[in-house]
Amino acid sequence: MNKDTSRTTPEPILLSDALKTFEALWSPRIVTRVNDYDVRISKVRGEHVWHVHEDTDEFFLVLDGELAIRLRGTDGERTVTLARGAVFVVPRGTWHKPSAADGASVLFFEPSGTPSVGDRHDAIPGHVDATTGHELGS
């Protein structure tokens, strides 16, 4: 029993404290894990890159600021706008591009190992970190 305790958080983590530990944009930190999922947080500003996760949905919760997500569907493109405290799930197989003109902080749930730039993507600009998430404090 409790054999998995070592890989979970022994004490609560204030997200506001966790966000203070890094400055890098579009470079998610893994706050904690739930089974084989990561809870990641990221500071974002400007534009990410068009990408698609073929095999997983991706959950967004906006902690601060406002996030726009451009979505490419069979019937064209649309943009959803997430205010602070809004949640949204990008369905698997959906090309999308997040952006935040004025900056935002975002929480993600996704399977551990999910690349931040998806399985397929446009050319990755220099300001976007292609990663499966960094440990908090690293």
Add this chain to the structure above:
Amino acid sequence: MNKDTSRTTPEPILLSDALKTFEALWSPRIVTRVNDYDVRISKVRGEHVWHVHEDTDEFFLVLDGELAIRLRGTDGERTVTLARGAVFVVPRGTWHKPSAADGASVLFFEPSGTPSVGDRHDAIPGHVDATTGHELGS
């Protein structure tokens, strides 16, 4: 492609709006789904019940108020206190009992079908809803 779109959220949901749609305590609502996981929200006040999820971790994010979680370990009991904006994961196999003397709103991330009272539990008091989560708006 996009074959799973129908079961996900077509538009962002403001958690503050979602919380206004119900009053029941300890009775989680499913806000959205991520693969085979639920994102649930709950209003809580007073004490839940001692219970254990044998096969899954359970993620807590406090949206409003303060949540205490009593945890039973091999070396005795302890309490963790989650302020607004704090996250915590109760590891699988860990007996726990949430409480919120002054009330709180909480977001959970757990596999769909996870019972709110775990796989084993003490006698369930009348104010605790034993459920795998209700649809939002139901």
